[in-house]
Amino acid sequence: MSPTPVDLTPAENLRVLGKVLAPLVAQGAIVRRPQMTAWAERHQTDRTARAVLSDLRARHGGAPLVVRLGTRRVVVVTEPVDVRRLLEGSPEPFTPATKEKRAALAHFQPEGVLISSTAERWHRRPFNEKVLQTDQPVHDGGPAVVDAVQRGVADLSRQLRTSGRFDADDFAEAWWGTVLEVVLGPKARGDRELVAVLNALRSDANWSWLHPGRPHLREDLEGRIGSYLLNPEPGSLAAVAHQSGPATAVGQVPHWLFAFDAAGAATLRALAIVAARPAVRERLLAEAEPEGQEPALLPYARACVLESLRLWPTTFAVLRDSTGPTDWGERTLPAHTGFAVVSSFFHRDPDRLEHADGFLPEAWLDGRNAADWGLIPFSGGPAACPGRNFVLLVASHMLTRLAAHDLRVARGRYLARDPLPATVDHLGLRFRVAGSR
Template identity: 55%
Template sequence: MSATPVDLSARETLDVLRHVLAPMLAEGAIVRRPRVTAWAERQQVDRQAARVLDTLRDRYDGAPLSVRIGPRRVVLVTTPQDVARILDGSPEPFTPATREKTAALRHFQPSGVLISPPAARRSRRPLNERALASGHRAHPDADQIVAQVARTADEIAAAVDASGGLDAATFTEAWWRLVRTVTLGERAREDHELTDRLTALRRGANWAYFQPVRHRLRAAFREQVAARVAEAEPGTLAAAARAAAEDLARTADGTGYAYDPADQVPHWLFAFDAAGMATLRALAVAAARPAVRERLVDELAAADPVLADAGPGAPVLPYARACVLESVRLWPTTLVILRDATEPTTWGGRTLPAGTGFAVVSGYVHRDAGRIDFADAFTPEAWLDGRADADRALVPFSAGPAECAGRDVVLFTTSHLLARLAGLGLAVDRGEHLADDPLPRTVDHLQLRFRQRERVTPVGGTVST
């Protein structure tokens, strides 16, 4: 297999632009555009992208694919070794703070760790890791998180009872209440203005450098976040961030790093949106597959006889966690992972200049049938038996030193919500597409609709309602 990047021809470049990159940009990298995501599902745009990339991968024997877009060179990597190289090599010589990402994210989180230069990253990354308890499957505030999840599940159950179903809009409203409460506390629960401001700024971020930053709105949002962080009660992620900031400041080596949690929280709020999408898609699969649904319900029941409501030692739910991981493998919410080389990079027989961009098209590498025998099949087991971890290109949360710092708290929160919602016995509209493998490449979470069918009682039984 060749490791030397190949320059694509004008025709090949056009195919990549048209079928791989343009649909992603159109869907909205930072906040999805509902009309476009509906179109993307109808067209199954990810299937077409995979066809183009399969052809190029086979033609060039897995070599990195170098695309020129004006003055910019972006190299698409498709093999596990190449993916691992750029992610393990972050933040230097492959910085996550790429030109495009910086242009986009500065619209609402100019000091977020993801787009921070190396010196600032050295202080901001530990703050994120500590507050979010990266590397710990259950967050120290797991009990409070589970209590809020249970409350949200009850709220959704009441909406289902009242209307006989659940749509993405109803889910999303309840989801944001949960996100604000877990992140910023009870007083922020109904602060819809905060989320609305963030969404408005994210719309601008979709346009990256092509739209000016809305400075006044960004400042008002930042102030609102800072006020919420300051008042957040113990048990919230913001309070954990405050504690981490104080602790880090005490142990700082006098380099004058700034540890302001309010700089990091905008990313958390933004990224929780993706966690909602992942939960909704996993729920859709569970609703279409009785075996998945029942296993989720049984796992929750076995974990705690009172359905794991708040109490010391809130349990990890490995199967539900694996279902969410599988949801983001099949339908990644970070459509592309980007890195920029900070120095000249020798790759195979070639040296690429500093500033070269590298891209991992997640939806493609996660479902490469040439490598993965469960490519298009819902296989949460792969996250339990080590198969997924052994494949360095399965990176829904990225990997290496700049891996998603929220991975564990996200999986903890979403697994508990998924397990509870599975017990509502929902059927999903158009479920035939999700009931069997192979699963569709593109699923628009915004169009998912569920009907009430039956409540599922633990250990396999069902109760009609």
């Protein structure tokens, strides 16, 4: 039987709130706040959070930890077996549409599958799987994806030729161009107004219930997305979405665009490792495909992106709410209890992982990581990320093409060797071409 969840003492509760949950909320769950991510890196907040949870796990023998947040109870699990139970038990009896997620994401994607009821999920989830071709390693739109990536890389390459450097803002500019093109088609590539509207709504979402919401802005976003869905260009996700159900599409696209931000962060951090470790760069270049063929799978590049997500997870915590009373050990937890899996704690757990703080993409290639329910950059079970393969296609091709430049990353000495820092602020990364000043 699973261990019975334990109530934390007031002092323990305060430690979890202050050292684990508060830094995650402060950095912005939906859109990152640059000052706070810089602060988190300076203080290596993930290292502290891990220490707190490791200590509580040891003290309570791996029992789930019941944390009090005002009147709400959130059960923080500390063992992979409990992660598995939550994720395999989604969407019933553990719904991904938690109270916190609904309050936040409703600001810009009220119809998104992630915050849908089980009944709505019944058609929205298959729609997402169909358009994103979840089980297909390389999407049918792969050639168009590679073209879009190449244009993004060309923008950055031009900048490297003129100034010899780029930073996270420059990367974001090239990345969003690519994302808009793969999601909405080539005509959307320059539509930064759409990104600005989305980001304004995401920053409202960071405030969750505390922000009243801006329905006119949400309508604006839906109108802009709808205009691309009306006459979609071939090769884009919009084109597949149009065929698969235009009425459902407009409610799902905001999540796709939003989630690509995380993919950019993961790609940028992976690139920082490439710039700091010549051996990783050499392997990436060795598997790069010859010109003119179908998009290559690039397994090593995908593994590098996965490893970046393991080391620095972009989904801080995977959350679930119980839909009914739940027996756990000798306790019955009431319906609507919250559950949290703190990603960075599981992803860097030295008690389970020999490579906890090391860069080891090989562990994604040989099946070691896939077998571990604690390693969940894309979640797991029936509500796992349906965009995983699509993301890895875009990110791996971007990473490999950028690796063609001999880059150096500022403060690369911290990334050149293991153990790697617990927290890396991707918004603070700066690159330059080797030999330039």
